[in-house]
Amino acid sequence: MPELPEVETVVRDLRASGVVGRVIESVRVYWPAITAPLSPAFFARRVRGRRILEIGRRAKFIVIRLSGGYSLLVHLRMTGQMGLARPPEPRDKHQHLILRLDDGRELRYRDIRKFGCWILTDAPDAITGRLGPEPLAPGFRSGDFIARLSRHRRRLKPLLLDQTFIAGLGNIYADETLWQARLHPLRRSETLSAPEARRLFKAIRATLKRGIRNRGTTLGNAKANFQSLEGRRGANQEQLKVFHRTGQPCPRCNTPIRRLIVAQRSSHVCPRCQRQS
DNA sequence: ATCGCAGCCTGTACGC
DNA sequence: TGCGTACAGGCTGCGA
Numbered sequence: 447m448p449e450l451p452e453v454e455t456v457v458r459d460l461r462a463s464g465v466v467g468r469v470i471e472s473v474r475v476y477w478p479a480i481t482a483p484l485s486p487a488f489f490a491r492r493v494r495g496r497r498i499l500e501i502g503r504r505a506k507f508i509v510i511r512l513s514g515g516y517s518l519l520v521h522l523r524m525t526g527q528m529g530l531a532r533p534p535e536p537r538d539k540h541q542h543l544i545l546r547l548d549d550g551r552e553l554r555y556r557d558i559r560k561f562g563c564w565i566l567t568d569a570p571d572a573i574t575g576r577l578g579p580e581p582l583a584p585g586f587r588s589g590d591f592i593a594r595l596s597r598h599r600r601r602l603k604p605l606l607l608d609q610t611f612i613a614g615l616g617n618i619y620a621d622e623t624l625w626q627a628r629l630h631p632l633r634r635s636e637t638l639s640a641p642e643a644r645r646l647f648k649a650i651r652a653t654l655k656r657g658i659r660n661r662g663t664t665l666g667n668a669k670a671n672f673q674s675l676e677g678r679r680g681a682n683q684e685q686l687k688v689f690h691r692t693g694q695p696c697p698r699c700n701t702p703i704r705r706l707i708v709a710q711r712s713s714h715v716c717p718r719c720q721r722q723s
Numbered sequence: 724a725t726c727g728c729a730g731c732c733t734g735t736a737c738g739c
Numbered sequence: 740t741g742c743g744t745a746c747a748g749g750c751t752g753c754g755a
Contacts, residue, residue: 559732
């Protein structure tokens with residue numbers, strides 16, 4: 447599901463597509479919860495007529511900067527997808543928000559489970575400021591990260607998933623990161639040795655970078671999972687070491703991968719490489 | 724401070 | 740084949 451590498455892939459595709467610089471001529475919303483707490487009508491009035499100035503990413507948000515001091519923060523949550531279409535291509539039943547652009551194209555938001563949201567705001571920092579550091583930004587330093595690790599007394603898995611601790615990891619990349627670092631998801635953050643903490647820092651960055659290089663992870667059907675702007679699958683699922691590989695051999699030691707539940711979500715570990723003690 | 728759980732949704736994979 | 744149920748996972752808000 448969309449985590450940092452998938453969102454980054456979509457953002458890069460959006461930039462390459464030429465939608466930056468276009469004016470939004472009309473806005474149609476087919477599922478009101480997507481624009482909550484704003485009503486679709488209010489949302490549409492505020493967005494229509496503005497120009498797209500810039501598209502970026504912060505954590506798992508797509509940040510679309512508009513003229514007039516407004517920004518759209520788009521969160522794909524579980525099944526959100528961006529697509530470009532040219533009318534009169536019919537609307538798919540899962541497309542819930544459509545922006546018509548002044549070059550005749552339409553930017554369409556598709557979301558099977560409708561968990562995603564489009565936040566219109568004139569103060570995006572009020573939302574993104576609460577998030578933890580960007581793991582791939584130059585300012586993300588191992589010293590700061592290790593100090594913050596020791597300030598918490600939490601299990602590693604939920605800590606890595608906590609967007610206020612570090613931005614961008616989801617279930618897939620958290621499991622892959624912990625395998626790479628040879629750390630158990632139930633380990634407490636304050637018990638890590640300095641080498642273990644450094645391993646974790648490096649593994650986060652390496653795992654996310656590989657995900658971006660492979661244009662994201664697409665498990666199963668791309669229509670119901672991740673696809674990029676042009677509907678392409680990612681390739682990172684072929685590189686996964688533990689996620690969704692229960693019973694298959696660990697690439698490092700051949701021990702069968704095990705699945706366990708941590709913080710109400712599935713976790714995948716090599717019981718030999720990732721000892722709990 | 725940290726944890727567990729319900730809720731938001733729908734498609735898919737399972738058992739019978 | 741069809742029906743019912745569990746499950747997938749990002750995030751919030753609640754109570755413990």
